[in-house]
Every structure is written in structure tokens, then in C-alpha cells.
Amino acid sequence: MGETKAKIFKGGAFIVDDFQPEDIMTPEDFNDEHQMIAKTTEDFIVGEVLPKIDNLENHEFEHSVSLLKQAGELGLLGVDVPEEYGGLGLDKISSSIITEKFSRAGGFSVTHGAHVGIGSLPIVFFGNENQKQKYLPQLATGEKLAAYALTEPGSGSDALGAKTNAKLNEAGTHYILNGEKQWITNAAFADVFIVYAQVDGDKFTAFIVERDFPGVSTGPEEKKMGIKSSSTRTVILEDAEVPVENVLGEIGRGHVIAFNILNVGRYKLAVGGIGGAKRGIELSATYANQRKQFKTAIANFTLIQEKLGSMATDTYANESAVYRTVGLFEQRMGNLTQDELNDGKEVAKSIAEYQLECSLNKVFSTELMDYVADEAVQIHGGYGFMQEYEVERMYRDSRIQRIFEGTNEINRLLIPGTLLKKALKGELPILAKAQALQEELMMMMPEEVGTATLEKEKYLLKNAKKIGLLAAGLAAQKYGTKLEQEQEILVNIADIVAEVYHMESAILRTEKAIQNQGEEKSGQKILYTEVYVQEAFNRIEAHAKETVIASETGDTQRITLSAMRKLTRHDPTNVIAKKREIARNILKEEKYIV
């Protein structure tokens, strides 16, 4: 697995460059092993986890522990752990597929994700040789379970403001930790916690803390709205004694670990969101076919079809975008040498490269999941409100996704910030592009758009990128460094950037499928792409317009809006008709299909 390709793309490059279908990884590129891994995971979830879901929801965590051990025996916990430390060292695609398939288990998927992702990865990426040898083999099999302790009562989004303190003892053998970590997933049973604390009050540092260390305890189980299958508690550190060899990474450099692990956590959440959305569509389509009102299946009502069509369209775009990012990681990290992989700095650089993509995937995919869950309940009507139906749990479980691993608000704000940094550092020629665009707009003539498949969509994508540059450029000009305080505008820019990435990913994936399988077999993909691009373009236009109006008045506003009108002129797609067609195919198969 892990075919390495020579081409490695910069994070955010999609904003300024044009991509080709062969440049991106798509779910259609999964090989036989990937498919078998998907099947094993799915069979494990359906055969072993779901029968125990009531126990799990009831906080009987002995089942969480034994199920994780079972997962460990199947190799489902060791995918990201290198072989020399008892793992399998498979590619990022495999671990993403597992994450996607786990999502059906709701809260238990959070348990799994916290262990293999944010719990184990800090040691995989940033541990020294001794730490890796000591902890990873047992984490890879599930003999020991991990958790991640960053959040505190007073510091959520502002993670670096943590109050937990670490002080070296007189003998110089142990750091003494004092503080409280809040809402720690897996706290009821985790053996190993990645804990962040301020050494001497101001040097933010990561530690590997074992449950059995003196001074480590946990609070009572939290009562949550959803993901009840997962354990969430406070981790209390009272003069906790942590040996000096358990400092993870460098003292005062804990933020490097924290932020990069969050990046990985974000794209993994995004993958999970795709799995959840697919399940929501499956349940909704099946129910709509069964449920009869006015003597006909509700699936026959076009308003139900509209819902299914929209859910599936957005899922397709998200799936395309998320797996494209997975591919970026795989290409970049799969190409690192062994030495580079052992060097935390190289790994951090690789992960940080795609911070932008991780944030936008996290935002869109968790909102997709939430939206699909909401509509799934709606399609189920009153029954969807009843606990016998899976969509009820799905609805409650999905809500947290927009909050953890960085709220969607924080993640949105990170997007323009990252872009600006990349532009100023000269990593991406955004400023030059923006200038060229100004000149281009002066002379722009209406363009003749052909009728070949996806031609209009590619045209709209090209113009969407320009509209984004136009609006963002104007806002940057107007506010300069004060743009930071215009959060509404920043979020508009973030949404435009994210929409562009999704549009482009959907188009490229569909093009790739057409190249490999022909147009006839790509019908559903073409429909999804046409609908998504049209709707995304409309949203982009609205965000851009709002941004221009908030940034400028008078002539500048008028001129910019008229330039934008040139860019938005097109023959719109009949999305109602196309969504009906999409829904018909979904209803026939009673699941999300591509």
C-alpha cells in the first residue's frame, strides 16, 4: 500500500493553482486491501459493538475496554503505529477508512478516536525512542488505553492559557503537576494521559502521565447530551509525580504537539463525519420507502426527495474533499524518510502544512453530519424523536462534533489567518494573483462556456476562486492588519475558501471517475457535482457580496460589485430536477451511492 507519488502539494495551493484529476486521491482509488480493511471494520462494528450499544450508552465501560481489546486483536488500533513498535504502520488511507467505519458506533467511535488518535499519536510523532518502546506496543494492541488532556475549566479554545502547573522537584527526578483537566475522553479507564502543563508557570509542555502515578485521579462521570457511550471525566492532578523522562517533546514547546495533534484530530473527525452522514442517508432512505402517509410511501413526495438529494450531494462533496486531504497527508508523510519520521520537527512541519485543509474539512464535515442527522430525524417525523430509532441517538451524538477539536468558529477563523501567513511568507503567491486579477477584471469580456460535461462547473470554479480573491483582497486593503477584528468578514472568507476546495474536489473526483470508467457509469457523480457546484457558487456569491458591502461604500463598492457580476454571470443549473434524480437512485439502493 501507500503508493508514493513524486508530486507533493502545498497546503492551500488550490487557491492559486489549477489541479488535475490525477493530482488528487479519491475513494475510487482504494485498493483491495483498503476494501478488506473497510469490511473487517464494518463487520466488527455491526457484529460486536452494536449489540452492546445499550450497555455502552449506559456507561458500562468494562465493555468499552473489552471491545477495544478485541479491536486491538484485529489490528484496528495499530494502524498508525510503526511496525517496530508493535503496530502495523499502514498508510493514512487505511486509518481513515477505519475511522469512517467506526463512526456508526456513535460514542464508542469517540472512545476509539481518542485512543488511537489524540491519545496515541503524540507518542508516535513526538515521543523519544524510550517512550515509544515503553508505550506504543501496548497502545497498539489495546492492552493499555490512552487519553488526551488539554482542556481546562478556564481554557477551552484558548488552549495555551492552561493553568495546570509543573514544577521540578528538588531531587530533579520528577515534575510535580497540579491542576485540573476537564472533559477528558476515556478518563474512566485510560492508563496513559497526554497532559499539558506550564513548567514553572509559563513553559507550556506535554507530559506522558500514567494513571497509577501518585496524585493522579479522576472526577465523576459527566452527564452529557450525546456520545454517552464514551467516558468523559475530569482528570485531577494533585502533586502528581511525573518522572522527568516522561516529558514529551521539549519543555516549552508543548504547543507544537498540541496544535499538530489537533490538526490530525480534525481531519479524522472529518472522516468520521462522512461515515455518520452516509449512515444517516441510509436510515432516511430506508424509512422513507417504508413509511406510508396519504396511501403512498413518503419517498414519493418530492420534498422528501429534495432532502435526500441535498444530503447526498453535500456528502459527496465532503467525501471528495476529505479524502483529498487524506491523500495529501499520505503523499507528504509517506515520502518522509525513517530519520525524518523519527524527528518530531519534520513530522510537525508535514502536519502543519495542511492546517488549512484540516480546519475546513473539520468545519464542513461536522456541519454536514449535524445537518444530515437533523434531516434524518425530520424524515422520520415523530418516530425520529423516539429513542427506539437510531436517528435519535445520531442527532444527539452529532452535536458535539461542531464544538470539540476546536470549535467551528475557531477553525473558521484559522483559515484566513493561515492563508495570510502563507501569503506574507511567500509560500503562496496570493497577493500577486490578487493584483493580476484586478487588471484582468478591467478588460474582462464575457466568456463562451461550452456544454460538455462539467465544463460549466469548471468555469464556475475558476470564477469562484476569482470572486474569493476579489472580496478577500478588498477586505484586506480596507482593514489591513485590523482585519483580525472583523470576524464576520473572516468567516465569509473562510467559507468561500472551503466551498472552493469542496467544489474543486468534487469536480476532480468526478473527472477522474469519468476518465477511468466512462461517463455512463459516472452518472450519479456528475449529478452530485452539478448540484453542489451550483449551490456552492450561490453561497460564495452571497458571502462575497456581503463582504464587499461591509468593506466599502460608494464608488468602490459599486465598481467591485459590478466586476463581481461579470464573474457570476452563467446559465444556472436546475437543481430541483437533478436532486430528484439523485434521490431516485438513492431510494432504489436505500443507501448513499456514488
Added chain:
Amino acid sequence: MNIFVLMKSTFDTEEKVLIENNSIVDDDAEIIINPYDDYAIEEAIKQRDQHGGEVTVVTVGNEDAEKQLRTALAMGADQAVLINTEDDLEDGDQFTTTRILQAFFEDKEVDLILAGNVAIDEASGQVGPRLADKLNIPCVTTITKLDISGQIVHIERDVEGDVEVIEASLPLLVTCQQGLNEPRYPSLPGIMKAKKKPLEEFEIDDLDLDEDDVEQKTKTIEVFLPPERQAGRILEGELDDQVKELVSLLKNDAKVL
């Protein structure tokens, strides 16, 4: 011990069956290992782990069956054989499959052959017993327990819900019934190892057979789905009238009285 498993690829149990031109449409259908063959594979692996030897999984089918063979290898089988009839045969029946397998086994040292009790698609349950007959070895069907010590084999088999206890000897062919074991999930290390395990492919002329030798003995006249269930009817009116109407319907409409 030389252990062989006869495997068939079938539609997934949740797959919808569509019929066009008097045959079942199998484009894009999800294909799995016949669930009864899963018991056979699991048992083969367990017996090998206990007694040593090798497990070879054999299938007669087309190229797509390679995926199911890889799955069997990922579960723990040692090698796989695909007898690919795609280019040579339009159609086949139980005779065809048996004849091909007979030719395959001609030069093989066999201790134990395991097959599923039936395949969930056509459910004839014939290939196992017919092959045993051709190979001139004993056959026990629908087994739920298998203990081998030396050449002696203790078997429990399911007989319409009752248990029959049988003693047999190797070489032997058995067909496996639900309850025999719990088939394992292919583990990730197993999946990665399966890539490197041998998977041999033959065509029928590699087995010195030509099309005429294996031509099917049966002819399919018609393929049809079970009739769709009709909507029920609720009788109305006085109870006496309802009873009279019901009796008359049962007599005249349903013709069951």
C-alpha cells in the same frame, strides 16, 4: 494434514435480486463468501492450527472471485486456487462444478475437504456430496462439530434440529452447518499477509477438460421472483356476516377449503 475448502462467491445477503432476460442481474452487486463456506474456512483453519498441515481454498468462478479468495487467505488459509471458467463456459450447473473439481482433485493428496452446507444463492447442496462420490471418499453433511484424532473423526451433525453423532475416518468430505463455529474477521495483519500468499489460477484446459466434458446436465426454463405479497383485506360488518364472507372467500377465492 492436507485440508481443502470448496468456496463459492455469492450475493451479499442484503443485496436485492433483479431479474432481466430470464437471468439474475449481477452488475455492481456486493459479492461475499457464501456464509456457509465461511464456517468451512474457519473450521479448516482451526483443524490446521491443531493438527498442522495446509489449508487450500478452491473456487470455480470468474476473476472477481479473487477478492473472496483473498479474504479467505486473510482469515488464515495458506493458499488459494481459482479455476477461472469465464472465457470457456457460458453457464454451468452442479454437474459442471463437480466435474471440474473432480479433475482438480485427481492428482491431490487429500485428508479433509470442507464445503458449505448449501450456497445461499441456488441452495442445491449438491456439489459437496457429488464430489465425494466421484473421489470415492465418505461424505457427511450439515456437520456442527468436528473432532479429529489420528485417522478417526468424530462428528455431530444437524438432522432437522436433532443431533446425530457419527464416527468416520479420513480422507473425508464434510459440509458445514451454522453452529459449527464462529468465523473470524480477517485481521489487518492477516489482510496484509494475504497479499503475499500464493493464489494459483487455472482454466479448464489446464485440467485436461474441454467444454463438452463439463456441459451442464440441467436446463433453466424460467427464472422468476416470488410473487409480491398482495395487500391484506379487513372484513367489515356484523361478525356473523364476516365469518360467512371469510368462509366463502377461503372456498371460492383462495380455494383452500
